[in-house]
Structures are given as C-alpha cells and as structure tokens.
Amino acid sequence: MQENKTEQYNDIEILIIEDETDVRESYVDMFGFMGVQVDSASNGVEGLQKLEQKHFDIVLTDLNMPVMDGLETLRRIKKKDDKIEVIVITGFATIENAISAMKQGAFDYITKPVSFDHVKIVLNKCIQKIYAWRENIALKNSNTQLKELNELKDKFITITNHELRTPLAVLRGYFDLLEMEIADKETGEYIEIINNTINEMMDMVESMHNLSSFKNYGRIQKKQRVDLNRIAAETAREVKILYDQRKIALELRLASDPVQTVVDEKMIHKAIREILGNALKYTQESGRVTITTKNIWESRQVFLEIKDTGIGIPKKKVNLIFEPFYEVQDVLHHSTSKTDFMGGGIGVGLSLVKEMVESNGGEIVVESTPGEGSNFTIVLPLARH
Amino acid sequence: MTEVMDSNLVEYKLLLENLRTRLNVLNTSIFLLENNLNQTDDKTYKYLKQINKELEKIRRLIIDVPEDLLND
Numbered sequence: 001m002q003e004n005k006t007e008q009y010n011d012i013e014i015l016i017i018e019d020e021t022d023v024r025e026s027y028v029d030m031f032g033f034m035g036v037q038v039d040s041a042s043n044g045v046e047g048l049q050k051l052e053q054k055h056f057d058i059v060l061t062d063l064n065m066p067v068m069d070g071l072e073t074l075r076r077i078k079k080k081d082d083k084i085e086v087i088v089i090t091g092f093a094t095i096e097n098a099i100s101a102m103k104q105g106a107f108d109y110i111t112k113p114v115s116f117d118h119v120k121i122v123l124n125k126c127i128q129k130i131y132a133w134r135e136n137i138a139l140k141n142s143n144t145q146l147k148e149l150n151e152l153k154d155k156f157i158t159i160t161n162h163e164l165r166t167p168l169a170v171l172r173g174y175f176d177l178l179e180m181e182i183a184d185k186e187t188g189e190y191i192e193i194i195n196n197t198i199n200e201m202m203d204m205v206e207s208m209h210n211l212s213s214f215k216n217y218g219r220i221q222k223k224q225r226v227d228l229n230r231i232a233a234e235t236a237r238e239v240k241i242l243y244d245q246r247k248i249a250l251e252l253r254l255a256s257d258p259v260q261t262v263v264d265e266k267m268i269h270k271a272i273r274e275i276l277g278n279a280l281k282y283t284q285e286s287g288r289v290t291i292t293t294k295n296i297w298e299s300r301q302v303f304l305e306i307k308d309t310g311i312g313i314p315k316k317k318v319n320l321i322f323e324p325f326y327e328v329q330d331v332l333h334h335s336t337s338k339t340d341f342m343g344g345g346i347g348v349g350l351s352l353v354k355e356m357v358e359s360n361g362g363e364i365v366v367e368s369t370p371g372e373g374s375n376f377t378i379v380l381p382l383a384r385h
Numbered sequence: 386m387t388e389v390m391d392s393n394l395v396e397y398k399l400l401l402e403n404l405r406t407r408l409n410v411l412n413t414s415i416f417l418l419e420n421n422l423n424q425t426d427d428k429t430y431k432y433l434k435q436i437n438k439e440l441e442k443i444r445r446l447i448i449d450v451p452e453d454l455l456n457d
Contacts, residue, residue, distance in 0.1 A: 163446055164446055164447070167443050170435070171443070174435045175432075175436060177428075178429065181426070181428055181432070190414045190418040191418070194414045197411050200407055201411075201443075204404060205400075239410070241417070242406075
C-alpha cells in the first residue's frame with residue numbers, strides 16, 4: 001500500500017457498504033490515503049440509513065451481502081438520488097451481477113481481490129465526473145444570476161431613457177423661450193451651440209430605443225455626398241468650448257477645394273467627434289490639435305487627419321487601441337470626467353470609430369510617438385464627379 | 386462569474402459617455418451665456434433658473450444613478 005496521499009479530494013464524501021469488517025476497514029484506510037472523507041456501513045439497510053442522515057457523493061457497495069444485497073441497495077440509492085454515484089464490488093464469478101448493476105446505473109465495478117491501483121483509477125474517474133457536474137451547475141447558476149442582473153439593468157435602461165426625455169424636453173422648451181428674449185450678436189454663438197447640443201442629446205436618447213446590438217453603430221442609415229470640410233468645421237465648432245476650457249488650441253487646415261465623399265454623414269460626424277474627444281483627453285494644457293483635410297486625386301481618396309501633441313501611444317499598444325474596452329492609461333489615472341486630461345471612459349469609443357469608418361468603405365490609420373502625440377487619419381473614397 | 390457585457394449595456398455606457406460630454410458642453414455654454422446676459426430681467430432670470438434646474442436633473446440621471454448601477 002502506498003505511504004503517501006496522492007490526491008486530496010476532501011470535498012468528496014464516500015460511503016463504503018461491506019459486510020466483512022476487515023475488508024471494510026481496509027477500504028477505509030485505502031480511501032483515507034487518497035484524502036477523501038470516508039464513512040462505512042455493514043449492510044445495505046445501514047447504508048441507506050446513513051444516506052438519510054447525510055449526503056454522500058459516492059457509494060462503494062459489495063454486491064453479495066446479507067440483509068440487503070448490493071443490487072437492491074443500488075436500486076434504492078438511485079431511487080432516492082440518482083446523482084449519487086455507485087461503484088459495485090463483485091467477485092469474479094458473479095460478474096453478471098456487476099453488468100446488471102451497470103445497467104441499473106452503477107458507475108463502474110471493481111472485482112475482488114481489490115487492487116489499490118484499480119480502485120484509485122475507478123475512483124478518480126468517478127470524482128472527475130462529479131466535479132464536471134458541479135462546475136456545470138455553478139455555471140448554470142451564475143448564468144441565471146447574470147441573466148437576472150441584465151434584466152434588471154435593461155429595465156433600468158428603459159426607465160432612464162424614458163426619464164431623460166422629460167427634462168430634455170423641458171430644457172428645450174425653456175431654452176426656446178429664453179432665445180426669444182435674448183437673441184443678439186454677442187450671444188448668438190452660445191445659443192447655436194446650446195441648440196445643437198440639446199438636439200444631439202435628444203437624438204441620442206431617441207435612438208437608444210432602436211439600438212439592438214453593438215453592430216448598429218456600423219449600420220448605414222443613409223449615404224449621401226458630403227463635404228468633409230463642412231463636417232470637420234461643424235464638429236470643431238461644437239467642441240471648441242471644451243478645448244478652450246482646457247487651453248488647448250484647435251486648428252483647422254482645410255483643403256481649398258471641397259473634399260467630397262459619399263458616406264453616412266451622421267456616422268462620420270460621430271467618428272470625428274469621438275477622435276476629437278480622445279485628442280482632448282490625452283493632450284495637456286497649452287497643447288495643440290490640428291484637423292487637416294485633403295483630396296488625394298491619384299488614389300481617388302480623401303483624408304481627414306486629426307493630429308494632437310498629446311501623450312502619444314506606446315508602440316506595443318498601437319494595435320490594441322481599436323479593441324473594445326481598451327484604455328491606454330492605467331487605472332490609477334481614472335477620473336469620472338470624460339474631458340479632463342486623462343479622464344476616464346469605458347474605452348469603446350475608438351473601436352466604434354473603426355467600425356463606423358469601415359462600414360462607410362474607409363479605414364482609420366494611427367501613427368503615434370510617446371511624448372510627442374498621435375495622428376489619426378480617416379481615409380475615405382473620393383466621391384465621383 | 387465571467388465578465389460578459391451584453392450589447393445593451395455596452396451601448397448604454399457609450400450613450401452615457403456621449404451624454405456626459407454633451408452635458409459638459411451645455412453647462413459651459415449656459416454658464417458663458419449667463420455671464421453675457423442682463424439677469425436683472427425677470428423673465429431671463431426665471432428661464433435660466435429653470436434651465437439650470439433641468440440640467441441638474443439630467444446630471445443626476447446620467448452621472449449619479451448609473452454609477453450605482455454599473456458599479457455592482
């Protein structure tokens with residue numbers, strides 16, 4: 001018999017049912033070496049009584065016993081709880097009984113005289129089956145919990161969206177009234193920005209109801225011929241206040257000719273807005289962000305480039321930035337603000353930018369030098385004249 | 386428990402992120418507008434007060450409440 005405990009299965013409980021005392025005790029010693037919790041009974045009736053008091057994962061039972069034989073014990077155990085694994089022990093001459101036991105749900109059989117190695121192999125196989133079953137149950141439970149949590153969140157999302165509409169609508173109303181009182185040259189620019197921003201927020205809340213999947217951001221709504229110069233200028237105007245707050249220069253270097261492409265304008269506008277938001281986040285005070293547009297006649301493409309003088313991206317991470325949920329900065333820099341320097345975020349923006357640009361037939365390219373800044377270029381097909 | 390975000394939650398977080406950025410723009414723009422206005426006018430004062438009140442409601446809905454939910 002081996003001196004060392006070879007495995008530790010102390011979360012497995014075994015019941016040995018064997019009428020011969022010496023044999024029963026040798027099994028107890030044997031399984032003790034394997035690290036399992038062992039109890040024993042001298043016959044089937046006693047074994048069943050023990051099973052009433054306590055749960056056992058595995059029952060090892062001799063087939064040939066007085067009072068109640070092993071087959072009857074097996075039947076009753078399986079009737080009580082068919083998840084209890086039963087291993088029968090049989091003499092070689094009564095192998096048909098072992099086969100009969102297998103047909104009635106026994107896990108396996110061991111023939112006498114019992115070999116420790118054989119018992120170990122059979123028991124290990126049985127324990128692995130039990131562990132796999134437990135893991136399956138745990139996964140099912142956590143899946144159920146996850147489903148319940150998601151249902152709760154879905155419910156909350158629906159309620160929040162509904163509740164957002166009301167203050168937005170009221171805000172719209174009061175702002176319209178205010179506008180009637182005050183419109184003049186000095187305040188005109190602020191009014192335009194406030195108007196556009198309220199409209200965007202209302203659109204976003206409305207569109208949330210139609211969102212059914214992540215891929216919706218790549219779903220083209222309506223393609224039309226647009227001038228990237230116009231979209232770039234509009235987007236820059238929208239975010240200028242945030243740039244001014246952070247004392248970052250926002251410069252436009254637009255091509256002298258129209259830069260025309262056929263795209264979903266809202267989507268490209270969102271993509272540019274997201275990259276500008278990113279540039280704002282990763283550029284320090286007194287930095288500069290430049291938006292450039294170009295026609296590349298030779299390759300029949302148009303470029304829109306957003307270059308910043310920010311922190312840059314480490315070389316090894318450049319390919320990762322378009323992965324969902326990736327953020328360049330470490331968690332120590334997290335803040336709740338999305339526009340403060342190194343402010344936090346959930347990291348889905350650039351992955352969506354990539355999806356939006358690609359679904360419009362374009363691609364996005366990034367070049368970056370840590371400490372010097374990054375350059376994001378959206379490349380789109382040139383519209384035909 | 387595996388960390389799997391269902392698509393609704395991803396979109397919701399993105400929506401919040403975008404809404405927060407725009408709320409920031411709104412707050413700043415309204416602040417700058419207020420500084421340029423004659424607030425002794427009763428109507429102007431009243432409208433601005435209501436606007437700020439609604440902005441605060443929106444702020445709570447898109448910042449305070451989701452933080453509790455999403456930080457479970």
